[in-house]
Amino acid sequence: MAWNLVKMYQSTKHLLTTYGEGNDLEPMVDDLTGESRIDHVVSLYREMNIPFGPMMMIKNRVSENGRNIIWGRKWNDREYVEKKVIPTLMNYEYLKSLPANTVGAHYYHLIKDYGIEKLYNQRFKKEERRENSKFDNIYNSFSDDIRENASRHLLLSHDIWHVLFRYDTTPMGEAMIQTITARIFNFFPPHLTGFFGTWKMARKTKSKLPWKVWRECLKLSKGVNKELALFSPIEFLEQDIQEVRDRFNIFTPKVYAEYVKTLPKFARMDTIHPNYDDKLWNAEVI
Numbered sequence: 001m002a003w004n005l006v007k008m009y010q011s012t013k014h015l016l017t018t019y020g021e022g023n024d025l026e027p028m029v030d031d032l033t034g035e036s037r038i039d040h041v042v043s044l045y046r047e048m049n050i051p052f053g054p055m056m057m058i059k060n061r062v063s064e065n066g067r068n069i070i071w072g073r074k075w076n077d078r079e080y081v082e083k084k085v086i087p088t089l090m091n092y093e094y095l096k097s098l099p100a101n102t103v104g105a106h107y108y109h110l111i112k113d114y115g116i117e118k119l120y121n122q123r124f125k126k127e128e129r130r131e132n133s134k135f136d137n138i139y140n141s142f143s144d145d146i147r148e149n150a151s152r153h154l155l156l157s158h159d160i161w162h163v164l165f166r167y168d169t170t171p172m173g174e175a176m177i178q179t180i181t182a183r184i185f186n187f188f189p190p191h192l193t194g195f196f197g198t199w200k201m202a203r204k205t206k207s208k209l210p211w212k213v214w215r216e217c218l219k220l221s222k223g224v225n226k227e228l229a230l231f232s233p234i235e236f237l238e239q240d241i242q243e244v245r246d247r248f249n250i251f252t253p254k255v256y257a258e259y260v261k262t263l264p265k266f267a268r269m270d271t272i273h274p275n276y277d278d279k280l281w282n283a284e285v286i
Contacts, residue, residue, distance in 0.1 A: 104237030
């Protein structure tokens with residue numbers, strides 16, 4: 001159950017080099033859907049399951065929603081997810097019909113060109129299980145079930161969190177969502193992805209702004225209500241996006257707004273619906 005340092009090195013190397021490098025050095029044009037990086041991220045997190053997996057389980061199991069995630073029950077049951085949650089997240093006609101102020105409308109604007117189903121199938125239809133030794137057959141089977149249940153929830157919630165926190169789908173924005181995931185889901189490994197992504201963008205932009213963005217995210221994400229991470233990804237689709245932000249104390253990333261204004265080449269801002277007047281964000285950008 002020791003960390004496989006070779007696998008960790010290979011995954012980290014991909015995140016620091018290949019990931020996000022398009023032919024014209026525009027950010028992440030080669031991996032808009034996440035198909036390239038997801039296997040490397042999953043591999044890194046799998047190797048770090050001990051001790052961080054059990055720590056995550058202990059902290060999240062205190063609430064009913066947390067237990068639903070960990071044990072794969074109710075709205076995080078695999079059959080329910082594949083028959084109800086994913087079809088809802090892929091129902092473009094439904095999402096497109098929602099008012100511009102809703103979470104669902106913002107989500108549709110974000111994912112309309114790729115969706116989540118292909119990424120889900122890549123991640124879970126061919127789920128890799130460990131080769132168990134005679135000493136840890138039972139533990140690894142139990143651990144893999146919990147890891148798969150948690151990963152399923154995080155994958156499907158990921159883009160919902162993008163629109164709620166406003167961080168876009170460029171490498172910088174992805175790094176911040178990983179940082180937030182670590183905070184609100186009580187799971188340390190995404191902190192590493194957030195740090196590596198920030199380090200890479202600081203080098204790429206030759207600017208200190210990415211580090212300022214990262215520090216702001218670290219500081220303000222402490223105040224976010226962690227219950228946000230324990231709801232089904234379809235829970236908020238029809239709700240007013242600012243009301244959801246207020247409910248969970250989700251901050252407006254002012255330094256990220258400065259980053260977007262200063263380094264527009266490295267920003268996409270695909271997380272805000274074009275017909276929505278986001279007054280708090282616009283006050284920082286304009």
